[in-house]
Amino acid sequence: MPFGYASPEQIMRDKADYARKGIARGRSVVVLQYVDGILFVAPNPSRALHKISEIYDRIGFAAVGRYNEFEELRLGGIRYADINGYTYDRSDVTGRGLANLYASNLGRIFTESIKSLEVEVVVAEVGETKDGDAIYRLTFDGSVFDEHGFAAMGGQAEAVAGRLKERYRESMSLADALEVALTALTEPGGERPPVAQLEVAVLDRNREHRKFLRLTGARLERLLAQTTQPPSPGASSSSSSSSSSEASGAGGTEPGTSSGPSDDTPPPTGPDGPVDDGSSPL
Amino acid sequence: MASHRDLPAGLVNQLFHNTGSSSFTEFVSSYAPELLPRRDEVLATPIGDQVPHATTIVAATFAGGVIMAGDRRATSGNVISQRDVQKVFRTDDYSCMGIAGTASTGIEFARLFRVELEHYEKLEGRTMSVAGKANRLATMIRGNLAMAMQGLVVVPLFAAYDPDKDEGRIFSYDVAGGPYERDRFDAIGSGSIFARGSLKKLYRDGSSADDMAMTLIQALYDAADDDSATGGPDVTRKIWPIVGVIDADGFRRLTDEQVSGYVDQMLEARLISPDGPIAPLR
Numbered sequence: 001m002p003f004g005y006a007s008p009e010q011i012m013r014d015k016a017d018y019a020r021k022g023i024a025r026g027r028s029v030v031v032l033q034y035v036d037g038i039l040f041v042a043p044n045p046s047r048a049l050h051k052i053s054e055i056y057d058r059i060g061f062a063a064v065g066r067y068n069e070f071e072e073l074r075l076g077g078i079r080y081a082d083i084n085g086y087t088y089d090r091s092d093v094t095g096r097g098l099a100n101l102y103a104s105n106l107g108r109i110f111t112e113s114i115k116s117l118e119v120e121v122v123v124a125e126v127g128e129t130k131d132g133d134a135i136y137r138l139t140f141d142g143s144v145f146d147e148h149g150f151a152a153m154g155g156q157a158e159a160v161a162g163r164l165k166e167r168y169r170e171s172m173s174l175a176d177a178l179e180v181a182l183t184a185l186t187e188p189g190g191e192r193p194p195v196a197q198l199e200v201a202v203l204d205r206n207r208e209h210r211k212f213l214r215l216t217g218a219r220l221e222r223l224l225a226q227t228t229q230p231p232s233p234g235a236s237s238s239s240s241s242s243s244s245s246e247a248s249g250a251g252g253t254e255p256g257t258s259s260g261p262s263d264d265t266p267p268p269t270g271p272d273g274p275v276d277d278g279s280s281p282l
Numbered sequence: 283m284a285s286h287r288d289l290p291a292g293l294v295n296q297l298f299h300n301t302g303s304s305s306f307t308e309f310v311s312s313y314a315p316e317l318l319p320r321r322d323e324v325l326a327t328p329i330g331d332q333v334p335h336a337t338t339i340v341a342a343t344f345a346g347g348v349i350m351a352g353d354r355r356a357t358s359g360n361v362i363s364q365r366d367v368q369k370v371f372r373t374d375d376y377s378c379m380g381i382a383g384t385a386s387t388g389i390e391f392a393r394l395f396r397v398e399l400e401h402y403e404k405l406e407g408r409t410m411s412v413a414g415k416a417n418r419l420a421t422m423i424r425g426n427l428a429m430a431m432q433g434l435v436v437v438p439l440f441a442a443y444d445p446d447k448d449e450g451r452i453f454s455y456d457v458a459g460g461p462y463e464r465d466r467f468d469a470i471g472s473g474s475i476f477a478r479g480s481l482k483k484l485y486r487d488g489s490s491a492d493d494m495a496m497t498l499i500q501a502l503y504d505a506a507d508d509d510s511a512t513g514g515p516d517v518t519r520k521i522w523p524i525v526g527v528i529d530a531d532g533f534r535r536l537t538d539e540q541v542s543g544y545v546d547q548m549l550e551a552r553l554i555s556p557d558g559p560i561a562p563l564r
Binding site for chain 2: 048050053054055075078079082083085086087209210
């Protein structure tokens with residue numbers, strides 16, 4: 001018999017606060033479009049416990065939060081995709097279907113369970129052309145955000161999304177996209193995570209059969225060698241129209257105050273989680 | 283038992299709480315058993331003669347890999363039911379299977395087997411061992427024994443590149459399962475006795491992939507020469523055998539241009555010597 005009364009609003013608020021704090025403790029993950037598909041980048045000291053994964057031929061998955069919780073979502077998603085692909089046809093498995101499945105399960109758990117899941121998930125699907133690409137960001141309460149071009153989640157997600165928004169351009173090369181992602185993941189003036197602590201994968205629309213490819217070892221190092229430019233304000237050789245805002249952004253002005261594109265409300269963050277020292281794979 | 287049509291409800295109990303093995307087949311058999319190849323229904327009369335049959339598949343190893351080829355004919359009794367049927371299937375990046383016997387059952391097996399391998403790979407984060415793949419296929423064949431007794435016999439030939447040994451491996455099966463690992467080469471199907479005789483004379487240890495592709499084309503031609511259910515290359519309709527090569531770079535299917543090159547070369551030689559190349563006596 002519970003002692004006293006708590007209003008439904010209060011219960012929901014408490015659950016949401018709890019989940020936000022849990023998520024904010026981890027590091028950020030970045031997902032963004034590049035010319036040949038979709039790039040996933042996550043600082044992750046673990047080599048075996050992945051934050052980024054393949055779900056199906058054209059569908060990738062990235063998550064932050066509690067490992068055991070998003071791992072369960074990942075496995076459920078693979079079962080969903082494989083059974084539907086086998087029942088119908090491989091082309092009938094869509095990112096939207098998977099996002100809806102996750103949303104309904106996340107929403108149900110958020111309302112019905114004492115504790116909501118402390119996870120945030122991105123489901124990304126690569127299309128035949130860049131217009132067919134889709135990035136869905138799902139939060140712990142089952143909300144779905146149809147992101148355009150890029151998404152960031154995890155600890156400091158707001159700041160990361162702000163840096164990402166400043167630098168993101170359409171149809172970047174893979175090396176440029178990786179550069180943008182790493183800059184977004186690094187605090188201004190901070191040090192970039194070493195190669196050994198990076199988890200990088202792509203959904204490359206030009207690959208045959210299964211588009212998902214994990215970039216590791218020599219391949220990743222070669223790619224990073226193409227990207228690493230000095231992060232000085234003038235370094236962006238891109239002649240894009242947004243160069244002025246880019247230069248000021250790289251100089252260290254506080255991003256994140258600008259609102260996201262259309263329906264992009266900033267991902268939830270908690271102010272008072274412990275400092276992430278990178279030792280946790282979450 | 284939840285039906286696969288009401289996924290979200292079923293997911294609550296099953297998709298997210300299945301903590302058993304990483305086998306797709308085992309998952310489906312508890313989740314939606316009607317999707318699996320039939321196991322124990324007994325037909326009133328054998329219908330084996332009334333459904334299309336696939337015939338000859340040949341496979342051989344070469345230096346650093348394995349190669350598989352299949353003709354394109356499907357027969358129902360004495361009728362040619364299809365001239366361009368596919369009997370060699372890529373099952374993952376480093377394996378393929380060919381089917382002989384009841385075409386429909388064989389195609390279903392190939393589809394299921396591909397999902398089985400990918401499902402394991404995604405869930406476990408590692409590729410299944412070659413022996414593991416061969417054993418999974420054996421279990422599927424064993425499950426079909428009751429149907430085989432009714433005339434719906436399907437026998438696969440499985441070929442894979444083994445990265446630990448840097449060589450190709452070939453496994454064959456009987457209706458009750460297997461697997462039997464084959465040294466150097468093997469053939470299955472009604473034309474296999476002729477193909478195997480041909481391969482025995484033409485096989486050379488340490489051949490290149492190019493030479494071995496030619497050897498397999500010769501063997502398929504010899505099978506078609508003596509077995510009415512095996513189709514030769516259809517020069518007028520430009521329907522060529524399917525040839526799949528697997529080496530350290532993965533599976534690739536030779537293009538029609540490549541195969542027609544081999545076929546043209548062979549046919550030209552056969553105009554002079556209809557029985558094909560002559561192996562040295564001593």
